[in-house]
Amino acid sequence: MTVTTDDRPDLAAMLLWLTRALIDAEEPVLAANDLTMWAYSVLTALATGPTRTQAALARAIRADKTRIIPVLDDLQERGLIERQPDPADRRVRLLAITPAGRRAFARTRAGIRAGEERVLALLPAADRRAFLRTLRALSDVDDVAAIAQPRSTG
Amino acid sequence: MTVTTDDRPDLAAMLLWLTRALIDAEEPVLAANDLTMWAYSVLTALATGPTRTQAALARAIRADKTRIIPVLDDLQERGLIERQPDPADRRVRLLAITPAGRRAFARTRAGIRAGEERVLALLPAADRRAFLRTLRALSDVDDVAAIAQPRSTG
DNA sequence: TATTGTTATACTCTATAACTATA
DNA sequence: TATAGTTATAGAGTATAACAATA
Structure with missing residues (x-):
């Protein structure tokens, strides 16, 4: 035979399916903290990364630049982030998370991580470590889609 | 310290991110075979599972029952599936994949698996095996969302 | 000429409600 | 009274185009 057809789903x-289930499970946690998934995504990027401008933020969280504007408006109104004009480039608005925003982020992430723990607890410890390590490696890959294309090394 | 905050994304x-990249990569394969993601999903269920009715199919692929009707119409018109009234229950229409549908499915899945192989090839063989095994175990779990909820064991 | 941020709009996707025909 | 399948419609989510300000 020429092709090995693994007997497994794609x-x-x-x-x-796994991702959808996890995201569904996180919805109540987000709601309890008055955050949408996009708002949490923004807080995560600002709390953990060097993101400064809106364009950089949009790239960081893989969102359209127009997509996040209402999200930023809301977070700013609630005092969870700050938007300040950049004196060096007056087109740009510099973003920063506030202490209140950091607290909201920490609280929400703790809830989300707790839910993830309950799922990961289904796995033997060694499998769990291996799964997270490999998943992290794959999600660190620059352009998975390009690799999956034929002749991507042209 | 009471909580271990792994230094990793959620x-x-x-x-x-990984899922989106893979799905993006599969789009050209599906297009080359004149199938949408939902159509491929339907063919997969009918080719590999015991699905018989539309309601069962909708459950199997986690779609709303109204969601798949235009998809079934199209596949039937193209001769890739058959829909026949069930003599035992005249409300029901029994679904079956045709030989042509089976060929289209096999061809498409081969293309999709090839793309997945290129991504999985980034991993050491042992990691790859472990990742697939664990992912399969997790995706076999009945209700991941319920497990992720606090007090789900009530 | 290109880029940042913004608004408005159009488009796609999905779920909801309402219907029929059967059971 | 409940279920299978269908249709039409409304809603949510997303991307596109066009704009003003600045580089």
């Missing part, structure tokens, strides 16, 4: 299908 | 975030 990789993307398995990933999609 | 599980769901890593999964979501």
Whole structure:
């Protein structure tokens, strides 16, 4: 035989179902902290990364630049982030998370991580470590989509 | 310290990015075979599972029952599936994949698996095996969302 | 000429409600 | 009274185009 047909669902299908289930499970946690998934995504990027401008933020969280504007408006109104004009480039608005924003982020992430722990607890410790390590490696890959294309090394 | 804050992105975030990249990569394969993601999903269920009715199919692929009707119409018109009234229950229409549908499915899945192989090839063989095994275990879990909820064991 | 941020709009996707025909 | 399948519609989510300000 020329092709090995593993008797398993497609990789993307398995990933999609698992991801959807986790995101569904996180919804109540986000709601309890008055955050949408996008708002949490923004706080995460500002709390953990060097993001400064809105364009950089949009790239960091893989969102359209127009997508996040209402989100930023809301977070700013609630005092969770700050937006200040950049004196060096007056087109740009510099973003920063506030102490209140950092607290909201920490609280929310703790809830989300707790839910993830309950799922990961289904796995033997060694499997769990290996899974997280490999998943992290794959999600660190620059352009998975390009690698999946034929002749991507042209 | 009471809580271990792993220095990593949230599980769901890593999964979501990886999944999106894979699905993006599969789009050209699906297009080359004149199938949407939902159509491929339907063919997969009918080719690999015991699905018989539309309601069962909708449950199997986690879609709303109204969601798949235009998809079934199209697949039937193209001769890739058959829909026949069930003599035992005249409300029901029994679904079946045709030989042509089976060929289209096999061809498409081969293309999708090839793309997945290129991504999985980034991993050491042992990591790859462990990742697939664990992912399969997690995606086989009945209700991940319920497990992620606090007090789910009531 | 290109980029940042913004608004408005159009488009896609999905769920909801309402219906029929059967059970 | 409940279920399978269908249709039409409304809602949410997203991207696109066009704009003003600045580089």
